[in-house]
């Protein structure tokens with residue numbers, strides 16, 4: 001794992017060198033993926049790395065966890081509270097829809113959740129432009145393969161260092177990097193609505209997705225869920241479709 005840490009840190013340093021930017025930044029949620037990225041960017045750019053905490057009508061415990069991550073990593077940080085912006089924007093959007101266009105409650109919850117992820121992306125890019133930093137994403141191999149991220153939200157980033165690491169490998173990296181146990185041991189959540197956990201929403205588990213990615217046998221019902229998610233989200237891993245030139 002130590003070798004992997006060094007390889008990823010070197011890769012991040014190379015990206016700074018090749019692109020000519022001044023540093024790297026990440027949204028810090030209080031979850032394990034962003035905790036690992038915060039530590040990696042701090043090592044790659046000790047004096048020019050930034051963690052941004054962005055509560056958005058979130059559970060207050062997320063912010064406490066995010067602060068613990070920032071403190072343990074020793075990374076510079078700032079907090080931008082997006083709750084009011086989100087309320088105003090979502091209320092204004094839905095008030096403009098015609099009655100017959102009003103979404104069902106599940107679709108509405110998803111639209112609301114994805115708006116939060118995209119407000120975070122907009123915030124990160126506003127700060128990145130100011131600092132001349134790159135925005136570093138946190139998607140791991142399991143999230144990337146299943147498309148379990150918001151297109152142009154948490155998926156809207158410049159670098160994706162963890163994209164070949166299974167969730168299990170992210171946990172191992174977190175231990176080596178000194179991420180607090182409380183963060184390592186909690187259930188992965190997008191925190192996009194009260195009580196959301198990744199594994200409940202997906203209907204399968206990261207352990208099973210990791211096994212699938214390593215070519216190991218998994219139950220047929222999980223295989224079906226994973227392949228369906230992968231197929232349905234192919235568009236998120238490609239650039240926008242364009243017609244042939246004529």
Ligand SMILES: Nc1ncnc2c1ncn2[C@@H]1O[C@H](COP(=O)(O)OP(=O)(O)OC[C@H]2O[C@@H]([n+]3cccc(C(=O)O)c3)[C@H](O)[C@@H]2O)[C@@H](O)[C@H]1O
Pocket residue numbers: 110113114117143147148149150151153154189190191192198201235
């Ligand atoms: N075939 C196609 N070709 C091109 N574009 C296509 C398309 N199908 C849908 N689209 C477009 O994509 C949109 C749907 O994609 P998207 O907006 O991403 O939305 P969607 O995939 O429906 O939802 C995002 C999922 O990611 C989860 N998430 C989000 C953020 C963070 C985390 C986390 O783990 O922390 C998890 C979230 O809980 C939810 O399950 C559609 O509204 C449409 O605009």
Ligand SMILES: Nc1ncnc2c1ncn2[C@@H]1O[C@H](COP(=O)(O)OP(=O)(O)OP(=O)(O)O)[C@@H](O)[C@H]1O
Pocket residue numbers: 026027028029030031032033034035052053054055056058062120138154187188189190191198
């Ligand atoms: N409240 C938040 N403040 C700042 N960034 C956030 C916040 N919520 C989500 N993000 C960003 O969106 C990313 C995607 O969230 P995701 O839940 O997949 O990762 P995580 O929270 O780091 O880890 P876990 O999957 O274990 O919850 C986060 O890693 C982080 O960069």
Ligand SMILES: [Mg+2]
Pocket residue numbers: 029030031032188189190191
């Ligand atoms: Mg999370």
